Amino acid sequence: MTLEDKHPGSGSLVEEGHQNMGEKYQANGKPVANGRGEVSVKQESNGRCAMPRESLNMYSWQEIQKHNQKTDQWLVINRKVYNVTGWAHKHPGGNQVLNHYAGEDATDVFRAMHVNLDIVKLYLKPLLIGELAPEEPSQEKHKSSQLVKDFQELRRTLEAMNMFSANPVFFLLHFAQVFILETLAWLMVWYFGSGWLVTIFISLLLTISQVQSSYLQHDLGHLSIFTKSKWNHLMQIIMMSHFKGLSTKWWNYRHSQHHVKTNIYPKDPDIDMGALFLLGELQPVKFGKMKIKYINYEKQHLYFYIVGLPLLMPIYFNLESIYVMFFQSYWMDVAWVSSFYIRHFITFGPFYGIFGTILLIYFVKLIESPWITLVTQMSHIPMKMSNEQNWDWVSTQIFTTCNVEQSLFNDWFTGHLNFQIEHHLFPTMPRHNFHKVQPLVRSLCAQHGLQYVKKPLLEAFGDIIR
Template sequence: MMFEEKPEGNGSLVDENQLHLGARHQANSKPGASGKARLSARQEANDKCDLPRKSLNMYTWQEIQRHNQETDQWLVISRKVYDVTGWADRHPGGRKVLNDYAGEDATDVFRAMHPDPDIVRLYLKPLLIGELAPEEPNQERNKNSQLVEDFQELWRTLETMNLFNANLGFFFLHLAQILTLEALAWVIVWHFGSGWLVTMFISCLLMVAQVQSAFLQHDMGHLSIFKKSKWNRLMQKFVMGHLKGFSAKWWNNQHSKHHVKTNIYPKDPDIDVGPFFVIGDLQPVKYGKKKIKFINYEKQHLYFHVVWASFLMPVYLNGNSILMMYRRRDWEDIAWVSSFYIRYFITFGPFYGILRTTVLIYLVKFLESPWITYVTQMSHIPMKMSQEENQDWFSTQVLATCNVEQSFFNDWFTGHLNFQIEHHLFPTMPRHNYHKVAPLVKSLCAKHGLPYVNKPILKAFGDIFRALKKSGALWKEAYCMHPET
């Protein structure tokens, strides 16, 4: 969940101008005064926490849990109770993301989705309505309080180890790799011409660049790589819009929903893929009982590999991105995405012409699509999918994700998404630190009897096939057993 003004960049609530404005209200100094007179945003947050306040209302969990409707949304963060109903319309993920945690403890997800929670807490203050009664536990009574405490202690340990600090050089080397591949493709066409063998070769180079751009934009969407939020937002728009040709705001909107309720049906949009597929154990039975048959789901595992893997990026996701931009009249994102196509026409148009350059663009997207599809789906489709069970953050993410064994190739090929467990537990952690965290997460799973699934990459790909086949069989059984009504 991200409490922020604009659905942009890395999840930061406010830009630099807003922070300075807040500091000027807090500090009795003129705008433009010396650095000593201006409080840092973090110091300001600490100072505000120390200010005396009126006594707050006390609430029980039973009272809080009643406020879980779209028009009445309360949630708890660090024992403080917030009414976020009026904020929901300004939330980048829309009302649905906030409603997903309404009536629940959101402490861990709040911290997980914000690179700097201290700054965001400044803007939570107007939403504060009370706190948990002293006799109430920190979390709902159905949650494993010891596991929650152990996970929070692990988080503090990782902060002490500075594992949430990004290595700027790592990400610039990644960007340099992408730009080098694109430049090399242009040099090859310029030198060797535009024959079909050359076209296929440069398409493969551009495809690799596009895949690595997807991984880099994924980083930009989660991290505060730069100290100033405006540079984070600009970098994400450059990578997502200019290098990838997708709307950054559309990606942020969808991806936040996926992270806050991973594999929870129907709250996670990444698993709400009907009518194209039925996945998990619940959706197939639901479709079967209702006699829903858009395709023969018994054969969906074949359809996935033959059709869906190739069309996911160029047709489904690309179409949704364009549709959202134009529905919202988001001219800034439209300009960035347009620059992607303009760049291709300027770069390759002189060699191929307009029509063949258009074909080249979509050939690259079709080649890229299976790679992205397998990497993103191998860690979720074979894992637990359920309806809302209100589990703790740690259990939810561990049960809904799995890892792929580490190697230099696997790290590069997956953009470090082979550490999917660590990525979902700590979305704002830079990926070059996942391997350092993995042993600690595995140890915590062992302590509390949770599976820590780590597979060879080929097995992970095969498990997509097997999981889809199993779900198709569940649909077929339910479809045949229940007569039409």
């Protein structure tokens, strides 16, 4: 299939009349006279773009790095330069993740976060405005080109080993676990009534279901379990919004930022806890210089027990999800979240009443909260936090992530998030393959002098407090 496209100065064909966001530079550093050019694009059947080299404008890293603002965003992927300014608001992963990489090489993060490259390339094609000049390195000069090269070779090896192929049976068993737990809770209350012992027992069943639903929707948000992506997306909505009562879009946009800029303040929302907690070494200094003291932060490790652990899920995440759904007009998410409450009122309402059912829902979330908080924080909070350093992809994840020892219980209890290093390096890899690739990842780290951190589970929990 041959497609002939004209590329204006902005490189965006999403909307007509989009203004030119920057001058074009030839290899000699001089701007192109009219800042516009026509190129022919051939879309081969395998999804690759073949473009005559002489038709593309050449850019230096110095020029590309100037385009790093929300109103002017360029990315480099496989030495090709893309202007994503006019398209960023349509990005399925949210516009923030593109802005976080504006003016940088995004080759490895682009490959890491996308499952189907053939589809993504169709979006990229009209945004192409040029390529790196021949004398320019493929990454910014301060990055380790050998580490990047070795990591990309490792990824090709893992792809050849089919490590990115999901086993549907593995995930169907986990789906079955959630449905069985929910059904047992419903049967118990109908058979035994709403006594306090029964209420405690069904609360535990529902808590396990909530946590395992979190792990499943997390899997569904990253990888393709089903052949058709629409079924994958539908199942994520069911697990996140119908079984947990939270907005799927809110979660995906938030979680994408966490992955692309892990522990980078303020780009990673997971370490930006506002006025309540100050994490790492930089945030306390910032608040200290500004003489901001909402709370006695020297005691934050103590009030973490009474605020952070029990209230993350029932208060903070729920309020943030509701706020984002309504102010961003995610009406489909509103409908699915409503189905979560409707289902509980139908199931448990005849025994507990409306008010009692609401109390049951939030009691379950209260129990779930410490579990989720400890598991999600143990691999990042104790690790390095910093402002933007523009590290290469491998270093970003190794510096900011650690693992927890493997066991059958640890794997189930954490939803395989005890392999956070492997998960962050390869977000679209199904979790049942993490233990298989771990030796190869450790070998890469040893080869380049990167510390691969692994801890016992209880030590990892304790490090959150420390």
